[in-house]
Amino acid sequence: MATTIPSNRAAFTLAEVAQATGGELIGDAGARVVGVTTDSRAVAPGALFVALVGERLDGHAHATAAVAAGAGALLVMRPVAVDAPRVVVRDTTAALAGLARAHRDRWEARGAGRRIVAITGSAGKTTTRRATAALLTEVSRQVHATTGNLNNAVGAPMTLLGLGEEHDTAVLELGTSSPGEIGHLAEMARAHVGVVTLVAAAHTERLGGLDGVATEKGALLRALPTDGAAVFFADDPRVRRLASESPARARVGFGHGDDADVRVIERRVIDPSRSSITLSARGAHLTFELPLLGRAGALAAAAAVAVAVALGHEVPTDEQATRAFSALADGADGRLAATTLGDGSWLLDDSYNANRASMEASLEAASELARASGRRLVLVLGAMLELGALEDGEHAAVADRARGAGPAVVVAVGAPARVIAERCRDSAEVASVDRAADAVPWLARARRAGDVILVKGSRGVGLDAVADALRHGDPT
Ligand SMILES: Nc1ncnc2c1ncn2[C@@H]1O[C@H](COP(=O)(O)OP(=O)(O)OP(=O)(O)O)[C@@H](O)[C@H]1O
Ligand SMILES: [Mg+2]
Incomplete structure (x- = not known):
């Protein structure tokens, strides 16, 4: 669900770029750039290309391509293989913030x-x-x-x-x-x-x-x-x-x-x-x-x-x-977005992400909907990731809320979520699976027409695949 960064028309002289970023200017101070971009494929003629260094990508490797695409100048933190007007800084990510701040300040002043x-x-x-x-x-x-x-x-x-x-x-x-x-x-x-x-x-x-x-x-x-x-x-x-x-x-x-x-x-x-x-x-x-x-x-x-x-x-x-x-x-993108399935079930797709607070809020919403409509509640709940030392306590707390929501069926996905299925075992039909894909056939057997089905977990668990399978006609 990566979003393309929209293009912009922010304009600077190279002297302004150097000033806003605390960088060293190599080139004509009065030359102007229009548009700032971090993606060499999105360079418009006359733009400033900012070479960011991330965990996997290094923009400096794309400086030549950016200049070939018409970049008017470069913002870099290392030497590059192409000769072009440039501003050299210690850290291009911090420099990008400096540029944004300068742009914001003059926008406010105008x-x-x-x-x-x-x-x-x-x-x-x-x-x-x-x-x-x-x-x-x-x-x-x-x-x-x-x-x-x-x-x-x-x-x-x-x-x-x-x-x-x-x-x-x-x-x-x-x-x-x-x-x-x-x-x-x-x-x-x-x-x-x-x-x-x-x-x-x-x-x-x-x-x-x-x-x-x-x-x-x-x-x-x-x-x-x-x-x-x-x-x-x-x-x-x-x-x-x-x-x-x-x-x-x-x-x-x-x-x-x-x-x-x-x-x-x-x-x-x-x-x-x-x-x-x-x-x-x-x-x-x-x-x-x-x-x-x-x-x-x-x-x-x-x-x-x-x-x-x-x-x-x-x-x-x-x-x-x-x-x-x-x-x-429109555009809820897996954030508790509701779909009516072919058999009249209501899918609440909240596969976007999860932490305890959002789990609790979504469990409450799903259980309210099931109660108000007199339907069965089916929970497909994935692990909550990146919690460190809080992992066990947060999953145990969600397990209590899940039980309180009164589900008929519970599928827990991923080892940290297992406690949720365990806690609901005496009051619901439950299963624990390791991978999101394993939830699909199990659900196909356990769910019934007309259910309210909540699908939620951390993004890394990949429950969007379960929601997709439900939407696109799982084999029932
Ligand atoms: N006030 C809230 N309390 C509890 N849960 C919430 C609250 N607001 C949103 N959520 C839930 O949190 C999830 C993410 O919502 P949203 O995308 O708005 O958050 P975000 O902060 O932008 O997330 P990210 O950190 O990924 O940018 C959804 O499942 C949503 O239902
Ligand atoms: Mg967000």
Whole structure:
């Protein structure tokens, strides 16, 4: 599901590139480049080619091809085989952030009221970013937003470089898998509004426990200006503390509790792909239809309303919210996306990824749907990866929730998930398999027409193949 990085028209003189990156210029300081790219195959004539060095690829090997394709200049950290105007830096990834920051700064300076919204969290970033971009567009902002999941040290600066004169708002997704990343991205983005969706056990192998995760996400709120706004998930004391430590004077909490400024007060299943949500915000009530299931969708919508309010907009009307969020119907990409199968079963494909918080949210959503419709619940649950020392405890906690969801059938995929099947053994038909492919024939036997089938696990477990098999007519 890799997303192609969109092209941009960011323009710099080579002197500006050298200044923004702290690099050494070899060539004509006044020469201009238009468009910044990290992919030699995507070079447009006159562009700046940035040679990134990753785990598997080294852009320096493609410098000759980039120049042949018309690159006007190179941003490099090593000698290359081709003679072209270039800026030499110590680290091209850091230099890319420097360029994005310079582009962002001049974009802000050129128009009044231009605003950057940045979103981070252990889950819900993409859902919240899509909801926020849709709602801000509905209230007449000219939004530029992250596409796909381009939230890392390459995707985030490339997104910022796409800001143009036609935009007045950026909605950025910022992701992290190792300590310090959010701090760097936050320094580059210099957001006016920072959003923390959730602090949960994800990437704890590298971030080190929940406190480590909180510190990492908190970097976004710590970097806000005093006249900025911290938008935060108010149900979690850890996240509330992060918001209270932010220098931003405005704080807008969203969640379920009484103290949330934007509060989810009702969530009703309409059908497998739609909910009706009622929020309270600033003393007003707002009811709208949302093409997403479960608390994750409702919280994303609440966060979007909180951002709109933080930017000084009125609480949207019911019609505005329904219209804006209808855009979320497409492109859920394995995030609790509902499909009706040939036999009338409802497949909830949440194979995109999993951690305990998102597992719990999806189990709740699936069990609500099964109960509301009087259908059987079938769970296909894969292991949650990259948890380090928390692995056993997190799987045991999910096992309890899975049992509580009242499934008729449970298939656990991968060794760490085995405990889920064990915990449900006395109340459901269960199986444990090692590979995603092994779940398919087993499911074909155990499932019945009309079931609600939830498929969820870490991306590395590959449960998207199970969802695909169900969608494309498994042999029943
Ligand atoms: N607030 C939430 N609480 C629990 N689970 C959530 C929440 N928001 C989203 N999820 C679930 O988390 C999963 C990923 O959602 P989403 O893609 O929005 O997250 P993300 O943070 O962008 O992920 P990534 O780190 O891959 O970019 C989905 O299964 C979704 O249902
Ligand atoms: Mg994402």
